[in-house]
Amino acid sequence: MSRLNLLEETRYEKLPVTVFPDSASASLSVAKRIADLIKSKQLLGENAVLGLATGATPIEVYAELVRMHKEDGLSFSNVITFNLDEYFPMQPDAVQSYVHFMKEQLFDHIDIDMNNVHIPDGTLAKEDIAAFCLEYERMISSIGGLDLQILGIGRTGHIGFNEPGSAPNSGTRLVTLDDLTRRDAAHDFGGKENVPTKAITMGIGTIFKAREIILMAWNRKKAGIVKKAVEGEISSDVPSTYLQLSDKVGFVLDEEAASELTRFDTPWEVKDCIWDALLIKKAVIWLAKTLKKPILKLTEEDYNNHGMAQLAVEQGPVYNININIFNQVQHTITGWPGGKPNADDSQRPERAIPAVKRTIIFSPHPDDDVISMGGTFIRLADQGHNLHVAYQTSGNTAVWDDEVLRYAEFAMDFARARGKDVTDQEKAYEEMRRFIAVKQPNQPDSNEIRAIKALIRKGEATAGARFAGLPDEKIHFMDLPFYDRQKTEKNVSFEDDIVLTMKLLQQIQPQQVFAAGDFADPHGTHKVCFDILLEALTRLKATEEWTKDCWLWLYRGAWHEFEVHEIEMAVPLSPQEVELKKMAIYKHQSQKDLPVFPGDDAREFWVRAEERNRETAKSYDQLGLAEYEAMEAFVRYKF
Structure with a gap:
C-alpha cells in the first residue's frame, strides 16, 4: 500500500496504530521491542527504565520476556521498573495486589534486582500517601525518566488508574475508581463490594514524560473505547484521548480491538473496497x-x-x-428454527430434511439457554424435534452464600419432619456457617458449599428445561471439570472437558447444535466452553460420518447481540412467546433480582433478554421488514 493510500485510510486516526492478527503476535512484537531496548542499553552500560502495567493485557508480553530470559539469555540485571498503579488499601501478599501479579507474571522468573523494582505502596497510612507520591516522581526523575511506558486501557478510557476527569498534567496521586472499573474488577475480588474504591496511580503527566509509550489493547470488549481514544476528540471524559497530544505514543492492537476503527468498521468511508x-x-x-x-x-x-x-x-x-x-x-426470518418440513428450503436458513432433527443446545451456565434462546428452545420442542440441552458448567460460582444456608436449613427441616436423624447434616451446616463467616473475597468455597450451590442451579435449570418442554432424560448436566479446577490451578488442562463433550456428541449424533457465541461474558466461561465444543466437533469431524450433516449455530443475548448484517437466522417471537420465555428465565431464582456477577448491565437477565430481542425486531422493522414483537438471532459457524 502506498503512503498516500495509507494516510487516506487512517485519516480519522489521530495517533499511530499498528494492528496484528491476534494478541499473541502483538505481544511478541512488544516483548521484542522491550528486549531490544534492554540489550541496547546493556551495550552502552546503561540502565533500561521501564514503566510497567498490570491486568490481563500485558500477560503474554511478560510470558515472552520470561521465555527470552530462560531460553535466549536475556538479562534484566540493568533494568529498573516503575509500576503504574496499585489498589488502596492493598496488602502486597493479597492475590489481587499488583505486587503479587508482577511477581507471579514476571519478577519471580527473571534475574532482576528487586531493589530496582518500584510499585506504589497500598499499605500506607492515608496521611503518608502525598509524600510517597512526590518521592515516586522524584525517583523516576532522578534516574533520567522512563525509557518506555507500556499501557493497557480500561473501558472508561483510563490509563493507569487515571479515570475520567483526570488532568493531562496530573502526577502520581491517590484517586477514586470509577464504578465501571470496579465492576470490571469484581470477578477478581469475589464481588464489586470487595473491590477497593481507591488506588495510587502514576499521573497522565508522569506517563507523558516517558521517551516511548506503547498502549496495548486486545479483544472486542475494548473496541469501543479504542475508537474513542484513537479517533475521538480530546476530552477529560476519556483520559486516553490525551495520548493524542504526544508524538511518542503508538497503539498496538489485535484485530478485534481495532474492529470499530473506521478503516475496519466502515472502510467505504476512507478507501475503495473489495x-x-x-x-x-x-x-x-x-x-x-x-x-x-x-x-x-x-x-x-x-x-x-x-x-x-x-x-x-x-x-x-x-x-x-x-x-x-x-x-x-x-430470508433470515423463519418460524421453523429446525427447518420447515416439506418446504422449499433454498431460501431458508435451515434444511427441511430431516423433518425431525436431533438437536442439542449447549448452555455454558445453567441459564444461558433460556436467556439467550428461550423462545427458540420452546419452539424446537413444540415442533417435535429430538431436542436435548447440555449444561456445560455447574454455575456454582454465581450463587449467594446465604442461599446455601437457606437450602441446607430446608433440607434439615424436611428431614426432621419425616422423623429422620439430622446429626451429620447439622454438623456440616455449622461448619458451613463458620466458613462463610470468615470467608475472604474470592476464596474458593468448601466442597460442601460448592455442591449445594451446584444443586441449586441444577434444580433451577431442570425446572426451566421442563417448562420449555423437555423430558428429564434429555437434560444433561456435564459439570465440565475446568470450571472448578481453574479456581485453584493456574495452568488448566481442558482435555477431559473435550473428551466428555465428544462422548455426549457421539451419544446424540446431532444434526443441529446450538452454542453460546457471546464472548463478552465477563467470566470468560462462554469462550472456554465454546473452544471446548469446537475442539470436540473438530476431532469428531475427522472420523465420524454423522458430523458431515451437523450444523453449528451460535446464539447471543446474555451480554450483547449480533449485528443485523451478521444474522443468518432470526426467529420471531409473538407476545405470548415472549411471556413464555420470561417464565422460563424466572425459574432461575438464584439469578433473579441481583445476580452475584451482573457485569456492567444493571438490568435483570430477563429484562436484558426481552429488550434485546425487541431491539432486534425493531431493527428489522426499521429496515422495512415485517414488524414482530421480538426476535432471537443466530449465526451459523463455518468450519
Whole structure:
C-alpha cells in the first residue's frame, strides 16, 4: 500500500496504530521491542527504565520476556521498573495486589534486582500517601525518566488508574475508581463490594514524560473505547484521548480491538473496497440505519453522499442492490428454527430434511439457554424435534452464600419432619456457617458449599428445561471439570472437558447444535466452553460420518447481540412467546433480582433478554421488514 493510500485510510486516526492478527503476535512484537531496548542499553552500560502495567493485557508480553530470559539469555540485571498503579488499601501478599501479579507474571522468573523494582505502596497510612507520591516522581526523575511506558486501557478510557476527569498534567496521586472499573474488577475480588474504591496511580503527566509509550489493547470488549481514544476528540471524559497530544505514543492492537476503527468498521468511508457479499450487506444496512430509511428507499444520492459511490458504480443500479440485500435479510426470518418440513428450503436458513432433527443446545451456565434462546428452545420442542440441552458448567460460582444456608436449613427441616436423624447434616451446616463467616473475597468455597450451590442451579435449570418442554432424560448436566479446577490451578488442562463433550456428541449424533457465541461474558466461561465444543466437533469431524450433516449455530443475548448484517437466522417471537420465555428465565431464582456477577448491565437477565430481542425486531422493522414483537438471532459457524 502506498503512503498516500495509507494516510487516506487512517485519516480519522489521530495517533499511530499498528494492528496484528491476534494478541499473541502483538505481544511478541512488544516483548521484542522491550528486549531490544534492554540489550541496547546493556551495550552502552546503561540502565533500561521501564514503566510497567498490570491486568490481563500485558500477560503474554511478560510470558515472552520470561521465555527470552530462560531460553535466549536475556538479562534484566540493568533494568529498573516503575509500576503504574496499585489498589488502596492493598496488602502486597493479597492475590489481587499488583505486587503479587508482577511477581507471579514476571519478577519471580527473571534475574532482576528487586531493589530496582518500584510499585506504589497500598499499605500506607492515608496521611503518608502525598509524600510517597512526590518521592515516586522524584525517583523516576532522578534516574533520567522512563525509557518506555507500556499501557493497557480500561473501558472508561483510563490509563493507569487515571479515570475520567483526570488532568493531562496530573502526577502520581491517590484517586477514586470509577464504578465501571470496579465492576470490571469484581470477578477478581469475589464481588464489586470487595473491590477497593481507591488506588495510587502514576499521573497522565508522569506517563507523558516517558521517551516511548506503547498502549496495548486486545479483544472486542475494548473496541469501543479504542475508537474513542484513537479517533475521538480530546476530552477529560476519556483520559486516553490525551495520548493524542504526544508524538511518542503508538497503539498496538489485535484485530478485534481495532474492529470499530473506521478503516475496519466502515472502510467505504476512507478507501475503495473489495465488495464481497458480506461487506455489501453490512454497508447497505449501515446506510439504511444511518439515514433511518428502509432499505428499499435508499437512493443513488444516498450512496454517493456516504462513501458508497464505488459500490453504486460497480454493482448498481442501487435499486437492484437494495432489492438483493432486502431479500437476504428477509430470508433470515423463519418460524421453523429446525427447518420447515416439506418446504422449499433454498431460501431458508435451515434444511427441511430431516423433518425431525436431533438437536442439542449447549448452555455454558445453567441459564444461558433460556436467556439467550428461550423462545427458540420452546419452539424446537413444540415442533417435535429430538431436542436435548447440555449444561456445560455447574454455575456454582454465581450463587449467594446465604442461599446455601437457606437450602441446607430446608433440607434439615424436611428431614426432621419425616422423623429422620439430622446429626451429620447439622454438623456440616455449622461448619458451613463458620466458613462463610470468615470467608475472604474470592476464596474458593468448601466442597460442601460448592455442591449445594451446584444443586441449586441444577434444580433451577431442570425446572426451566421442563417448562420449555423437555423430558428429564434429555437434560444433561456435564459439570465440565475446568470450571472448578481453574479456581485453584493456574495452568488448566481442558482435555477431559473435550473428551466428555465428544462422548455426549457421539451419544446424540446431532444434526443441529446450538452454542453460546457471546464472548463478552465477563467470566470468560462462554469462550472456554465454546473452544471446548469446537475442539470436540473438530476431532469428531475427522472420523465420524454423522458430523458431515451437523450444523453449528451460535446464539447471543446474555451480554450483547449480533449485528443485523451478521444474522443468518432470526426467529420471531409473538407476545405470548415472549411471556413464555420470561417464565422460563424466572425459574432461575438464584439469578433473579441481583445476580452475584451482573457485569456492567444493571438490568435483570430477563429484562436484558426481552429488550434485546425487541431491539432486534425493531431493527428489522426499521429496515422495512415485517414488524414482530421480538426476535432471537443466530449465526451459523463455518468450519
